[in-house]
Amino acid sequence: MRLTVIGCSGSFAGPDSPASCYLLEHDGHRIVLDLGNGALGPLAAHADLASIDAVLLSHLHLDHIADVGGYYVARKYGPTGPQPPLPLVGPRGVAARVVSMYGDTTPEAMASVFDIDEHRPGPRHIGPFTITVTRVRHPVTAYATRVEAGGRTLVFSGDTGPTDTLIELARGVDLALFEASFLEDEVRDLANAGDLHLTATQAAQHAAAAGVERLVLTHLVSWNDRAATEAEARAHFSGSLELASSGLVIDV
């Protein structure tokens, strides 16, 4: 299974990266995790937009869904003609949110482009991918996503504060793609930080507790120092560690 980081900038698009978006490929199939601000163009540089098998949204904050609006246009009016409705999976309320996103779209028009479904317990099969989600800790309903294909497994945290459910979902996986929005210094004065995001320290501690060998830190807010983020995490994680960047390709 191949992971391509399309966007890894936390909370808004940064100077070097779109907001949240990840392309997973295996055996000629492709799924996309999140489709945040600015992701659609770089995604098209890595994959034919008509070749995507499904889009899975971790939660409905704008930096994880904004370019669904553009993708609606690309699929509906693209030169290859209308495509079959594309599976689009997200939290409860995803259909209404996506319909309102472009501005003047009807539910019927959106349903002609996206086959919209909500996350639910149990595995979901899309091509060679087996996908499992679990609720994590965030101000809106949010999920971490586990994807398995070809005997390799990845867990994407989405946005979350510290939570044991992420550790359980990630136990023993080959790669943890965990958010690290904060540095420890930032959260000391932020009373609600634990319900928002992980620090780099906490991301590393969650990966270590899950017994993961390879950790990629993502959802990196552009005003944070990347070296400081990496140094914080390294103090708590002895396995392979790197920071995501737009265009990074990893064979999981």
Ligand SMILES: [Zn+2]
């Ligand atoms: Zn969020």
